[in-house]
Amino acid sequence: MTNLVEIRDLKVEAKTDSGRIVEIIRGVSFDVQEGEIVALIGESGSGKTTIALTLLGHTRAGCRISGGSVALAGQDMARLPERKRASVRGTQVSYVPQSAAAAFNPAQTIMEQVIEVTRIHDLMSADAARARATDLFKALSLPNPETIGDRYPHQVSGGQLQRLSAAMALIGDPKIVIFDEPTTALDVTTQIEVLRAFKSVMRKSRIAGVYVSHDLAVVAQIADRIVVLKGGELQEIGSTEQILNSPQHPYTKQLLGAFKQAARAASTASQEGRPLLEVQDLVAGYGPMQTDGTPLIKALRSVSLKVERGRNLGIIGESGCGKSTLARTIAGILPAVSGAITFDGKPLAPAAHARTREELRELQIVFQYADTALNPAKSISDILGRPLSFYHGMAGEKRARRVDELLDMVRLPRALKHRRPAELSGGQKQRVNFARALAAEPKLILCDEVTSALDTVVAAAVIDLLKELQRELSLSYIFISHDLSVVEAICDEVAVMYAGEKIEQLPPSAMGSGASHPYSKLLFSSVPKLDPTWLDSLKQDPELLSAFSGR
C-alpha cells in the first residue's frame, strides 16, 4: 500500500496574547496509508487537533506552520498557495468538526450546506448533488433521508447533525476525512449510532481517515493505528492492538492505567443509622407557573432518593435528563416546587436563602466548570478564605493557616495561594474548586460533573483524591456524571435518571448485568470498552434505541 499522507518533522508556532512565540507542535512525523484510519490521541493541549488541521493546510488564528511538510497525495499542504489549498479542501481532504451544532450555519438549510462542496468546486449538477446527499443520508442511517435536508440545523438533534456533517464531508468524494472529536459532545447512547454510521461508511468506501480523540475506548473501535501525543510531541505510534495490549511508552501506559483504574469499583465502609439526606417526591422546573402550581417545563418529576452517611450516590443519565437540576434543587439554588428534603434528620427549606448558615455549611456543591465557578479577579487564598470567614468567622493568621491546610488536603503546593485562577491548570482549578467546598467542613458534597472538563489522567487523579478525602473526613458525595466509569469508580449506589425521573437505583456491580429497566440496560451497554471488537459485536435492540435516543 502507498502512503496517502506523509507528515515529516511538522512544527507549528503559536503567538500568545503577550506576543511571545511558542512552539506547540515540535517535529511530529507519521504516515497514513490509503484506506487506513489513524487515530490521534492525547489530552487537551497535546496538539492533536492542530496537527489534524494542517492536513487541510489550515491553522487556527495566531498559529502558523513553521517547519516540516504535510504531504497529501504528493502535494505539500503547508506550502500550497491559498487558491490551490482551497481547491483541495472538500475534494481530496475534508473535515468533520467536533461540534456539528456549531459548524452548521444557522441561516441555511442543511441540504444547501451539505451540497455546498459540489457547488464550490463545480463537481456536479445541483440535482445530482442532492441525490447523492440523500444516498449518503441513507448510508449514515439518518431518519427521513428524503426530507431531512430541507430542515434548518436547529430542527434536528445533535447526533443527527454529527452524521449530517459526515455527509457534508463525504459528498466531494475525498481521499481522506479528518474527524475532530466528532462524538465528544454526544451522549453515550447517541455516540454508538454515530460511531456505527461512520465506521460502516468509511469501511464501504475505503476512505482513509484521521480520527482525533481523547477517548481510547472510542478510538479502539474505529482506528487501525494509534498515534499518542503529548505536549506537541509524538510519544508512541503503533497498531491499535499493540497500543492497547503492549504499550511501550510510559505516557501511553499512564493513559491506559487511568482508563483501567477508573473501571475499578470503590469500596467504602457503610454506617447504619438514619440517612444523611433524604429526598421525597421532589418536583422542580423552569418557566412560568401554570394554574395547577407546577412550572411550565418540569425538569424533575417526583424524584426520591436517600444518601447514607459515609456513602456515595451516583446519578447518571444523558444530557437533559434533569441530573444537574436535581443538584441545584437539593442545594436550594432552584427551589423545589413540591416535595421534601430532609438533611441529617431535619427538614430543609426549599430555597437556599431560607436555610440557616449551619445548614448551608453542611451541604456544599461543586460545579462542573472551575473556570466559571472561581472568581478570576481573586487570588486562591481569597477564594478559599471567603468560606472560612463566612462559615467559621476565621481571620488573619488563623485563616491563612487553614488555607494552607486546605491546599495540602487537595495536594496543591502552598505557593499557589498567591496566584489567580487563570494561572492554574484545569486540574489544579478543579482542586481549588473542591477545596473551597471543603473549607466549609461539609457533611455532604454535591459534585456536578466535576471531572467532565478534565483529561482522563487528570480526572483519575481527582477521583483518587476524592476517595482519600472521604476516608479522612468521613464525607458523603452525590456524584453527578454522564461518564459511567467515573461513577462506577467512586459510588456505592447508582441512580439512573431519564426525562426527569429516577428510573432505577442499583449497586455499581450490577451495572453490567443487573439492570432491569430497558433504558438502564441500553445506557450501560452503550459505554465503549477498550476491546476493539466491542462495537461490531454489540447487539442492541433497534426499537429500544429509537425509543430512547430518537430525539
Place this chain on the structure above:
Amino acid sequence: MTNPALPLIASRLVISAITLLIVSVAVFFATTMLPGDTATILLGQAATPEAVAGLRKAMHLDEPAVLRFLYWAGGLLSGDLGTSYANDMPIADLIAGRFVSSMKLAGITALVSVPLALTLGITAAMLKGSLYDRAVTVLTIGIISVPEFMIATSAVLFFAVYLQWLPAISFANETVTWSDVLRVYAMPVLTLTFGVASQMIRMTRAAVVETLNTPYAEMALLKGASRGRVVLRHALPNAVGPIVNAIALSLSNLVGGVIIVETIFNYPGIAKLMVDAVATRDLPLIQSCAMVFCVGYLILITAADVIAILANPRLR
C-alpha cells in the same frame, strides 16, 4: 402552522406604540415647563391683564395641564397639529414642505452612507489586521471624535470660502438641474455622512468579524470556499441583525445631526423650522416638530428590530 415570528413582531409594535405615548407625554410637559407665559409673550409687555386673561381662556391655557395634553394628543391622532402661535398658520402646512426637504436630505445621506459604510466595514473585517483595516479604523475613530459642527464649518471654510466651488448656503428650492442638486447637497450630505457612516463602519466590521470567528465560518473555509464566499454566504446572513440595528441607530443620529447641519447651511428643513420655533416660543410648532423627530426615530428602530426578527431562521 402559525409563524412564530408574528407574535414577536406584534409585541414589538405594541411596545413602539407605548413608547410613542410616553414620548408624547414627555414632549408635551417638557415644553410647557419652558419659562414664560405664552399669552404675555404673544401680546407683548404692554397688554392689559384683561386681554391676557381673555387670550389665556381662548387658548385653554387656564385649564389643567392634563386636560390640555388630552386636547393636544387627540388633535395629533386626528391629524390636527394645531395652529402656530407665531404666524397663525396651521402647523400641518408649515411642516409639510419642510418635512419633504428634510427627508430629501436624510434620504440622500442614507443612500450615500449605507453602501459606503457596508463596503468599508465588510472589507475591513475580511482583511482584519491588515494595513487597510487599520487605516479604516483610524479614520473612522478620527471622524467620530470630531463634532459635526466642526466638520460643517470646516467644509464651508474650505469649499465655499477658499475654493469657492460650492455655495455656503443651501436653498433646496433652487435645484433645477443635476449639477444644482450636487452643489446644494454636497456639503450637508458630506457632513452628515461623516458622522453617520463612521459609526456604521465600526459596528458592521465588529459584527462581521464576530461571525467570521464562528465554527461554521471555519467549516465553510475548510470546505474549500473562498474568502468572499465565506463572508457573503455564511457570515453576512448571520450578521444581518446587528448590522441592521447599527444602521438604524446611526441613521437615527441623523435626527440630531440634521439640526446642526440645517442651521449651519441654512437649509430649509424641519430642524431649521424647529430651531426658529424655539426662538419665537411657538410651543405647538416645537411640540409637533419634536413628535416628527420621535416618530422618525421609532420607525427606524422598530423596522430594524422587525428585520432582525425576520432574519432569524429559528423564527421562520
